[in-house]
Amino acid sequence: MFSRPSLCGTVGKLCRCGTSATGITTVAAATVPAARHYHEVVGDIVCPSQVRGIDHIRDPRLNKGLAFTLEERQTLGIHGLQPARFKTQEEQLQLCKIAVNRYTEPLNKYLYLSDLYDRNERLFFRFLSENIEDLMPIVYTPTVGLACQRFGLIYRRPHGLFITYNDRGHIFDVMKNWPEPNVRAICVTDGERILGLGDLGACGMGIPVGKLALYTALAGIKPHQCLPILVDVGTNNIDLLEDPLYVGLRQKRVVGREYDDFIDEFMEAVVQRYGQNTLIQFEDFGNHNAFRFLDKYRNTYCTFNDDIQGTASVAVAGLYASKRITGKSFKDYTFLFAGAGEAAIGIADLTVKAMVQDGVPIEEAYNRIYMVDIDGLLTKSRKVGSLDGHKIHYAKDINPMTDLAEIVSTIKPSVLIGASAAAGIFTPEILRTMADNNERPVVFALSNPTSKAECTAEDAYKNTDARVIFSSGSPFPPVQVGDKTFYPGQGNNAYIFPGVGLGVICTGTHHIPDEMFLIAAQELANFVEPSDIERGSLYPPLSSIREVSMNIAVGVTKCAYDRGLASTYPEPQDKRKWLENQLYNFNYESSMPATWVWPRMPYIKTREESPLIAAIK
Ligand SMILES: O=C([O-])CC(=O)C(=O)O
């Protein structure tokens, strides 16, 4: 992942290596032996003559393993450092498949992939992007949750930047240590609410790393343009504080004014280092902070909160698709949310927007949405203070109730959405009530990872005579009911954020309106085929998620120009083609300089000249 400084070989005389134009920078002399010059390989710009041959093997961004050609091996001076065999990238992909499948434990698969990432970046991303259905559950939800829980044990090399509270006043200096000068997208967490697993402090780094891996694998955003960040302000997780393997600051969370000032400084440092239009994706912050920061920064920075807006978008896409099965329109739906945190409120707010766009008056839209939090149904009779922020819009003038089964029987929702991180609260009884009250009940169990889902896919189908329209945040295996197999779709924000990210960074959008997430929802829903619905899924298969991401990026790009939010001019006419031209190349590129006279070792022949070498295939 990291590009390391390398020795250019110039000793005792002035080095004539260029700096800016080639993307090569000279590293501060203080750490460098006298009269020697070191260089960094940054971004995707490489000047092979100024990088030591061995660095082409050691640097995962340059390494191609056995795919280095004979010419490259000789030119780079790495001939003999590898076995004789030449492999194509395709052959290497086959090996990766065999290697990863040797492991049965998902965490071991995760570690294999993490090592591949550290060894050969292009191969890692091609492998991931071409095997999304198998590998997304490993590098992302649910296995990434386990990786975070075991972070202290499995930590090997940094894949992102750790900014601790001790760095306050110097965040910009820390950011300067990140070796990439052209970061366009940051995913940041403070680790307070990692998936539904709670406060994992610095171990939460796995989340931004996993999210940004999907930026590249699903939307083709170049890896050097992505920066995962963990802001470490401590943790309130006592187990971690007492765990000798914990790698973060061993202190309680900094809160209040100090915390806010710290995040303010972070936002300013991002802009100072990488520019005003750097995309900052907030991920897995605690509820109270997530909403505050979104409101505070959304109009002044290029930012969004994935748990509020990304999850909302994927859920609303599922609701659009569900209408094709129920034959109803939004005005006929009654919604009940179990949970009133980031995801639930985000989905409810965007659902209101979608209903209004469908012609439902706004008061009526709010009336149609009920919400339950840890204290029961949100009602107007609640104590002041327990209806903070956005919750107030969803409080109803009815008797308080605390039992979810009773609430479901009374409200008779047509749509039941779980975003509570309370595993199993959609009991068989509740699911049966949903089926009694609706010909096609809609049930989303969105909490992550799998262990936190409100019900399993199997429970949902089996307790509703398989009439349920189901989706979940984490993947579930297919469910067999009678002679029919259902393939539940994964209502995960991974369908949304990579495409939104691509559109936003290519257009240089100043800030991100909710409208973009509604557009993303519509693009995703439009992609759902009757055959997906037939299979029991409200979403297209994960294998088409790259196409979905591109469609979303095109929709976001149009919106950015229509709304005057873009800063990249002129406006491209063919937006899809323009976006495609900016994508990461998953295939190896030549490591040979463009104009190079091959100084081959005299006793070696080219492959064409030598049947012996041609035979080493
Ligand atoms: O990471 C995921 O799978 C979805 C998400 O944002 C969350 O659960 O916080």
Ligand SMILES: [Mg+2]
């Ligand atoms: Mg999240």
